[in-house]
Amino acid sequence: MGIIRFLLAVCVLLWHCPKGILGTYLHPALAVQCFYAISGFLIQMAIWANYQGTIGWQKRFYMSRVLRLYPLYMVFFLVSAGLTGPGNFSYYMAQHEFGLALLWLFNNLLIVGQDALRFFCLDMNTWHFSLLPGSPAERATVLAHVNRGSMTLLGQSWTLALELYFYVLAPFLLLRRSLILVALILLSVAIRFWLGYHGHVNNQWLYGFFPSELAVFLLGALAYRAYLRFFASGRVARLLEHYGCTNGNRALLVLSAAAVATLCVGYRVIHLGFGWGHYDAPPLGVPVGYWVVFFVTVLLLPFAFHLSKNFKPDRFIGELSYPIYISHMTVLALLTDRVPARYVAPVVIIICTLLSIVLVRLVEQPLDRLRHKLFYRRGDLIKA
Numbered sequence: 474m475g476i477i478r479f480l481l482a483v484c485v486l487l488w489h490c491p492k493g494i495l496g497t498y499l500h501p502a503l504a505v506q507c508f509y510a511i512s513g514f515l516i517q518m519a520i521w522a523n524y525q526g527t528i529g530w531q532k533r534f535y536m537s538r539v540l541r542l543y544p545l546y547m548v549f550f551l552v553s554a555g556l557t558g559p560g561n562f563s564y565y566m567a568q569h570e571f572g573l574a575l576l577w578l579f580n581n582l583l584i585v586g587q588d589a590l591r592f593f594c595l596d597m598n599t600w601h602f603s604l605l606p607g608s609p610a611e612r613a614t615v616l617a618h619v620n621r622g623s624m625t626l627l628g629q630s631w632t633l634a635l636e637l638y639f640y641v642l643a644p645f646l647l648l649r650r651s652l653i654l655v656a657l658i659l660l661s662v663a664i665r666f667w668l669g670y671h672g673h674v675n676n677q678w679l680y681g682f683f684p685s686e687l688a689v690f691l692l693g694a695l696a697y698r699a700y701l702r703f704f705a706s707g708r709v710a711r712l713l714e715h716y717g718c719t720n721g722n723r724a725l726l727v728l729s730a731a732a733v734a735t736l737c738v739g740y741r742v743i744h745l746g747f748g749w750g751h752y753d754a755p756p757l758g759v760p761v762g763y764w765v766v767f768f769v770t771v772l773l774l775p776f777a778f779h780l781s782k783n784f785k786p787d788r789f790i791g792e793l794s795y796p797i798y799i800s801h802m803t804v805l806a807l808l809t810d811r812v813p814a815r816y817v818a819p820v821v822i823i824i825c826t827l828l829s830i831v832l833v834r835l836v837e838q839p840l841d842r843l844r845h846k847l848f849y850r851r852g853d854l855i856k857a
Contacts, residue, residue, distance in 0.1 A: 481507050502679050510690065513693025544840055581624075588634040596621070646691070697774075732773045749761055
């Protein structure tokens with residue numbers, strides 16, 4: 474599963490880079506939603522394997538998630554502030570807009586709320602926030618005629634806010650029966666359709682509104698439950714033997730490798746525009762092909778995990794995905810005017826990957842050992 478996480482991070486990176494020799498892969502919204510599903514898969518696994526059944530496990534779970542998410546975020550928040558400046562914070566202070574300056578600090582230091590502010594536009598002439606229209610055309614008109622202020626320093630970090638909301642709910646949801654999760658998924662999907670039919674189909678609503686994104690996280694959680702029921706129990710291996718395979722476990726590994734290869738190649742070559750619907754059009758805001766690729770990814774997550782669960786290099790590759798994701802906008806800002814546009818993407822990938830290797834070795838892995846020591850129960854540990 475690590476190679477999939479790495480590739481998804483690269484997909485987001487490529488969409489933010491100028492078009493050049495590498496082209497683009499997945500739509501960034503789809504890559505982020507696949508990340509959400511993988512997060513649901515891993516958090517379901519972590520809660521069942523490392524927390525439930527012990528006293529005070531919810532508090533330890535929350536502390537572990539904070540230690541997993543915030544340190545690396547703060548590293549790049551401080552690095553970005555040092556290299557590119559503190560964004561609009563200095564301007565707010567200079568204009569004596571201390572309330573906005575305080576909101577900027579709260580928004581960037583705690584992450585919470587970064588997603589919500591994407592639905593608003595701050596007019597720096599009047600210092601008022603206004604809700605952005607749902608219609609793409611109306612929104613473009615507003616944004617073209619307003620001197621906007623920004624409330625975030627790392628432009629991509631708003632997705633971490635949705636991760637945090639899911640972490641808050643996870644202890645209350647992920648011990649429930651699968652039927653309850655299915656009901657919540659249907660409710661979340663209904664919210665998405667309701668929003669779509671009322672014209673809310675732009676990027677903010679597509680993958681940044683937590684009530685409609687909860688379904689994506691929970692589908693990942695159900696994928697882990699499917700892994701336990703059909704893969705870990707040996708049912709799939711026995712089924713393969715029933716249909717003629719001499720060694721069901723080996724055949725399952727081959728099938729899992731083929732599934733992962735299919736995803737990796739599919740992310741590069743598949744055209745997401747097939748089926749009815751198109752981008753920024755009700756009710757879904759994207760073509761049907763977009764969601765087909767997403768659901769195929771979710772269905773293949775158990776295969777990907779089965780292939781990689783005991784393969785340490787794949788785990789290490791997966792650990793690079795978060796540093797790449799959180800660092801790439803800072804690296805891109807530094808390179809944009811220093812490297813020819815068509816070569817920016819490969820240079821950013823190389824620098825972010827090397828930087829991520831260093832950060833994983835020096836920051837992530839020591840913090841993981843500390844998390845496991847402080848917050849996981851004794852016994853077999855599964856990293857998440």
